[in-house]
Amino acid sequence: MPSEPAELLRQLAQENLPSPPEDSSAARRERLVRGMREAIDRSAETAEKRRRLRRIVAAVSVAACLSVSVLGGMLLRDRATAPDTVAGLDRVSGTVVLTQDGRGNVVGGAERGLHDGDAVQTAAGARARLQTIKASVDVSESTELRVSRPSAAEERITLRRGRVDVSVEKSIDTQRAVVVETPDAEVVVRGTVFDVRVEPREGATNTHVHVTRGSVWVLSQGVQVALLSAGQSWSSAGEVRSQAPTASAPPPAAASVAAAERAPAVAPPTPAVSASPRPAKPAKAPVRKPGTLAEENRLFSAGVEARNRGDSARAAELFAELLATYPQSTLREVAQVERFRALKSAGQGSRASTEARRYLAEHPEGAARTEARDLALESQK
Secondary structure, X not given: OOOHHHHHHHHHHHOOOOOOOOOHHHHHHHHHHXXXXXXXXXXXXXXXXXXXXXXXXXXXXXXXXXXXXXXXXHHHHHHHOOOOEEEEEEEEEOOEEEEEOOEEEEOOOOOEEEEOOOEEEEOXXXXXXXXXXXXXXXXXXXXXXXXXXXXXXXXXXXXXXXXXXXXEOOOOOOOOEEEEEOOOOEEEEOOOEEEEEEEEEOOEEEEXXXXXXXXXXXXXXXXXXXXXXXXXXXXOOOOOEOOOOOXXXXXXXXXXXXXXXXXXXXXXXXXXXXXXXXXXXXOOOOOOOOOOHHHHXXXXXXXXXXXXXXXXXXXXXXXXXXXXXXXXXXXXXXXXXXXXXXXXXXXXXXXXXXXXXXXXXXXXXXXXXXXXXXXXXXXXX
16 A cells, blocks of 8 residues: 555654664674684784795796706806817906807816817917917917817817917927918918918918928918028028037927928829939038028928929929938938839839938838838839
């Protein structure tokens, strides 16, 4: 009915509302305080869990960083001591740039390993030292070089510019040579002290070699051009120059033969040999005079050039002239080897056998004794 809602509201207004007991406010406060305390405890517990999680994450991060550092150090150490290390770099002063895998970095004084293809460049006023298995190399300022993986026959250093002073220990691996390659030449040694300098020259370069002790074999474009002894110098722009040799520093004949064995074997074409080859020049005074090293080198180089162009008969003459004119030459043993080889190549087997027997008589333990013995025996077959 329409009047029912109004009647109900009127009756409700007349009802007495129950009042809460006077002590209920304390209970409500307690419940409220307890709820707040629980909320605070839960918040503190959550915050502590978060702090512990952050500490764990931080500890894991530090451990990971340390592991990476240790692993990196182990890798660097292993690389420095790995079998592919070809040289060590130390005694660094000034600005020295080491290029590895195409990336250049300025290095400090700590020793580090160099690998195949690594390059070293010194700025003005800078110095460094390389140490290979067999050689100690002092690198001067404004110098650029590259190292290569050694083989059973050689250790090779490519000098692009600047200067290196090299000391080669002959007693270490006598079968292995040390080669300093420049844009103009290759310097081949087994045991000696020398320096090599590459200088700019009218759009090209000039290689200068000076020998302090021992002997040095110089090749240019694969052809032997000089065999330098102590006190001698060679320049790609000029001739061999000599100083008066001292009694304490003559190069051993064995070193000369060893260098000769390193020279490239050029197989000359079979020349037309005349029926009566020109005889060797008669011997001159069999006494070596001071200051003859340049002339000895000239004769030897001329003989090698004749051999390389296929004129074996002329090569044999020139080696004979060297042996007759300078019987005490430090080139004697290697010249004897070259002479019997040239005679054999020229088709003069009998004379070649005679020279081979003479070589064996003078050098029974010579480096070419097997070859000479075989040649000497051929005439008896």
